[in-house]
Amino acid sequence: GEDVEQSLFLSVREGDSSVINCTYTDSSSTYLYWYKQEPGAGLQLLTYIFSNMDMKQDQRLTVLLNKKDKHLSLRIADTQTGDSAIYFCAESQGDSSYKLIFGSGTRLLVRP
Amino acid sequence: DAGVTQSPTHLIKTRGQQVTLRCSPKSGHDTVSWYQQALGQGPQFIFQYYEEEERQRGNFPDRFSGHQFPNYSSELNVNALLLGDSALYLCASSRFDRGSSEQFFGPGTRLTVL
Numbered sequence: 492g493e494d495v496e497q498s499l500f501l502s503v504r505e506g507d508s509s510v511i512n513c514t515y516t517d518s519s520s521t522y523l524y525w526y527k528q529e530p531g532a533g534l535q536l537l538t539y540i541f542s543n544m545d546m547k548q549d550q551r552l553t554v555l556l557n558k559k560d561k562h563l564s565l566r567i568a569d570t571q572t573g574d575s576a577i578y579f580c581a582e583s584q585g586d587s588s589y590k591l592i593f594g595s596g597t598r599l600l601v602r603p
Numbered sequence: 604d605a606g607v608t609q610s611p612t613h614l615i616k617t618r619g620q621q622v623t624l625r626c627s628p629k630s631g632h633d634t635v636s637w638y639q640q641a642l643g644q645g646p647q648f649i650f651q652y653y654e655e656e657e658r659q660r661g662n663f664p665d666r667f668s669g670h671q672f673p674n675y676s677s678e679l680n681v682n683a684l685l686l687g688d689s690a691l692y693l694c695a696s697s698r699f700d701r702g703s704s705e706q707f708f709g710p711g712t713r714l715t716v717l
Contacts, residue, residue, distance in 0.1 A: 495645075522704050524706075526708070532710055532711075533607075533609075533693055533708040533709050533710040533711045534646070534693065534695075534708040535708070536705065536706070536707060536708070539704060539705070541704075579645050579646075581645075583704075589634060589636050589651040589658070589659055589697065589706070590636075590648040590651070590659055590661060591636075591638075591646070591648060591695075591706065592648070593645030593646050593647070594645050595643070595644055595645050596644075596645055
């Protein structure tokens with residue numbers, strides 16, 4: 492089946508770390524993605540991880556993948572007010588599938 | 604590089620009308636996918652075009668159709684509009700030879716059906 496789930500809301504203080512979690516159900520997922528959406532805007536690709544990796548780090552972003560539990564997380568270090576947005580987790584199915592399955596998004600609020 | 608562009612940015616239609624949305628992919632990309640994002644939800648896959656053919660399709664009725672042109676740009680057509688078709692329509696582009704990785708999204712077209 493196809494299902495990606497995320498918590499709805501996260502509030503953190505500026506300068507703290509944020510951790511956004513996601514669970515997925517399709518064990519054949521090839522890539523797992525994190526996208527950011529600001530109000531009234533499209534989706535910005537933040538990072539993605541291939542399913543045979545456990546971790547990927549890109550500047551302030553760290554992605555952790557637990558394939559056994561089908562759990563993906565995005566950690567944002569030193570969170571800034573400009574990081575306030577909705578974050579979407581997504582999976583693709585198989586090597587040649589362009590169909591991304593998205594979660595409903597986690598709204599991150601960064602308090603000054 | 605202009606990235607993925609979409610037009611128009613906003614559109615208001617009435618029930619039963621037809622609408623055409625347009626997308627130009629990022630330079631160097633040859634594959635275009637369309638998504639529908641209802642308010643408060645994640646995007647849902649409509650279909651994907653490569654080499655001017657529909658290659659994959661999500662769970663959307665035949666009222667949703669598309670086209671890809673030789674310059675890789677694409678159109679999404681929706682016939683017999685329903686109130687429930689009100690949403691943000693997103694176009695994503697990618698390179699076919701890179702599989703599903705690195706899909707870049709445009710800013711979207713906000714469609715309101717009255």
